[in-house]
Amino acid sequence: MKRTHPVRQSMAVSGLLLAVLFLLPLAVIVPFREELFDREAPVDETEGEPFVSGELDARTTLRVLDGDQVVEMDLGTYLVGVVRAEMPASFHQEALKAQAVAARTYTLYKIQSGGNHGDQADICTDSTCCQAYISEDRARSNWGGDADAYEAKAETAVKETDGQAILYGGVPILAVFHSSSAGLTRAAGEVWLSDLPYLQAVESPEAGERIPNYYSRVEFTEAACKEKLLAAFPEADLSGPMSGWLKNAVTDSAGSVETVEVGGVTVKGARVRTALGLRSACFDWEAKDGKLAFYVTGYGHGVGMSQYGADQMAAGGADYREILTHYYTGVTVDSYLPG
Numbered sequence: 001m002k003r004t005h006p007v008r009q010s011m012a013v014s015g016l017l018l019a020v021l022f023l024l025p026l027a028v029i030v031p032f033r034e035e036l037f038d039r040e041a042p043v044d045e046t047e048g049e050p051f052v053s054g055e056l057d058a059r060t061t062l063r064v065l066d067g068d069q070v071v072e073m074d075l076g077t078y079l080v081g082v083v084r085a086e087m088p089a090s091f092h093q094e095a096l097k098a099q100a101v102a103a104r105t106y107t108l109y110k111i112q113s114g115g116n117h118g119d120q121a122d123i124c125t126d127s128t129c130c131q132a133y134i135s136e137d138r139a140r141s142n143w144g145g146d147a148d149a150y151e152a153k154a155e156t157a158v159k160e161t162d163g164q165a166i167l168y169g170g171v172p173i174l175a176v177f178h179s180s181s182a183g184l185t186r187a188a189g190e191v192w193l194s195d196l197p198y199l200q201a202v203e204s205p206e207a208g209e210r211i212p213n214y215y216s217r218v219e220f221t222e223a224a225c226k227e228k229l230l231a232a233f234p235e236a237d238l239s240g241p242m243s244g245w246l247k248n249a250v251t252d253s254a255g256s257v258e259t260v261e262v263g264g265v266t267v268k269g270a271r272v273r274t275a276l277g278l279r280s281a282c283f284d285w286e287a288k289d290g291k292l293a294f295y296v297t298g299y300g301h302g303v304g305m306s307q308y309g310a311d312q313m314a315a316g317g318a319d320y321r322e323i324l325t326h327y328y329t330g331v332t333v334d335s336y337l338p339g
Contacts, residue, residue: 051076051077051080051136051155051158052076053074053075053076053077053158053159053162054076054158054159054162054163055162055163056162056163056335056337057074057075057076057079057104057158057162057163058074058075058076059074059075059337060074060075060337060338061073061074061075062074062075062078062107062111062122062123063120063121063122063123064078064121064122064123064124064125064133065117065120065121065123065124065125065126066124066125066133067125070120070121075104075107076158076159076162078107078123078133079100079103079104079107079158080136080154080155080158081125081133081134081135081136082100082103082107082131082132082133083096083099083100083103083154083157083158084133084134084136084139084150084151084154085127085131085132085133085134085139086099086103086127086131086132086177086307087099087307089139089143089146089149089150089151089153089154090146090150091307091310091311091314092311092314092315093153093156093157093314094313094314094318094319094320094323095307095310095311095313095314095320095323096153096154096156096157097156097157097160097161097319097320098305098310098314098320098323098324099157099177099305099307099310100157100158100161100320101161101164101165101166101175101320101324101333102166102175102177102304102305102324103131103175104158104161104163104164104165105165105166105167105172105173105175106130106131106174106175106176107122107123107131108165108172108336108338109172109173109174109175110122110123110130111123111338112171112172112338115130116129116130136151139151139154161320163335163336163337164333164334164335164336165333165334165335165336166324166328166331166332166333167331167332167333167334167336168197168198168328168330168331168332172336173196173198173199173328173331174196174199175304175305175328176188176199176301176303176304176305177300177304177305177306177307177327178299178300178301178302178303178304178305178306178307179211179298179299179300179306179307179308180206180208180211180214180298180299180300180306180307180308180309181204181206181254181256181280181282181298181300181302181306181309182206182254182255182256182280182282182297182298182302183203183204183205183206183254184201184202184203184204184252184253184254184256185201185202185203185204185302185303185304185305185306185309185327186201186252186256186281186301186302186303187199187200187201187303188200188303190252190256190258190268190270191268191270191281191301191302191303192270192303197329197330198328198329198330198331199303199304199328199329200329201252202326202327202329204306204309204327205309205312205313205316206298206306206308206309206312207308207312208297211299211308213279213299214297214298214299215295215296215297216279216295216296217293217294217295217296218276218277218278218293218294218296219291219292219293219294220276220291220292220294221290221291222242222290222291222292225242225245225276225292226238226242226245228275228276229245229262229263229272229275229276231275232271232272232274232275233262233263233265233267233271233275235263235265236262236263236264236265237263237264238263241287242287242290242292243287245262245263245292246260246261246262246272246285247260247261248260248261248266249261249269251269254282255282255284255297256269256280256281256282256302257269257272257273257281257282257283260272268281269281269283270301276294278294278296279296279298279299279300280296280297280298280299280300280301280302281301281302282296282297282298282302283295283296283297304327304328305323305324305327305328306327309327310323310327313326320333321333
C-alpha cells in the first residue's frame with residue numbers, strides 16, 4: 001500500500017480550508033446582492049430634518065400666492081421663508097427673533113384686514129406687496145458654506161417665538177419694518193396718509209460703518225430729473241433754473257425730509273423719494289455742472305422697526321421683546337391665535 005506523506009496531507013488540508021474561507025463570504029453575499037448593492041442614493045446629510053412648526057403656528061394654515069400658484073403651508077413654515085429673505089442670517093439671534101415676530105404680526109394683520117388678494121390667497125411672496133419669501137434650497141444656494149448654521153438660526157427664530165405677536169389693544173398691529181434709518185425712525189403719518197399710535201418716531205442705533213450703502217449718492221441730468229418730477233407732480237412749475245426746483249425743506253431731527261417744495265408745490269419727502277427712486281427720504285441735494293445730485297442716508301421708508309437698528313440693540317444685549325417694544329410704541333408682545 002502506498003502511504004501518504006504527512007507533509008503532503010497537511011498541505012492538502014490547508015488548501016481545502018483556504019478555499020472554504022474564500023468561497024464562504026461569496027455564498028453569503030450573492031443571495032443578497034440586490035439588497036446590499038442596489039440600494040437608494042444616500043441622503044444628503046448637509047440638510048437637516050424638515051422644519052416642524054411650533055404648536056401655535058401649526059394651527060394656522062395659509063394660502064400663499066407664489067408667482068401664479070397658490071401654495072398651502074402652515075404659518076411657521078411660511079415665516080421661516082420670510083426670515084430667510086427679509087433679514088441677513090448673520091444678524092444676532094435676538095434680532096432674528098424680533099424679525100420673526102414682526103413678520104408673524106404683519107401676516108396676522110393682513111389676514112384679519114382682508115389682505116390684498118381677496119379670496120385667492122391670504123398673503124404673497126412679493127416684497128413690494130406683502131413680504132419677501134425664499135425657499136430653503138434657494139437660501140442654501142445663496143449662503144454657501146454657512147447654510148447649515150444660517151438655516152438653523154432662521155428656524156430657531158420662528159420656533160422660539162411660536163405664536164408670539166405684537167399687539168395694540170389686544171389685536172395684531174401693522175408691523176412694518178425697514179432696513180436702516182438715519183438714527184430716528186419716522187411716524188406713519190409723515191410717510192403715508194394716516195398716522196397710527198404705535199408707529200411713531202423713535203431713536204434708532206445704526207452702525208453706519210457696517211451697513212452696506214448706508215450713505216449713497218445719485219445724480220440726474222436736468223432733463224431726466226424734470227421728467228421724473230413732473231410725472232409725479234404735474235402741477236409743479238419747473239420752468240426756472242434747476243437749482244430752484246426743490247426748496248424750503250422741513251426735516252426732522254435726523255434729517256429726513258418731512259415736506260419740501262417742488263416747483264412751488266409742497267409735497268411729502270417720501271413722495272420725492274419714490275419719484276426719484278432714492279434709498280430713503282433722508283436726503284439733501286445740490287445742483288452742480290448741469291446735474292442735480294442727491295445725498296441719501298439709510299434705506300427704506302423709515303417706519304417701524306429698523307432691521308440694522310434691531311441688530312445693534314441685540315449686540316448690546318437687548319432681547320427680542322425689548323427690541324419690539326422699543327420700535328413699536330405702546331404695544332405688548334404676547335401669544336395670539338387668529339379667531
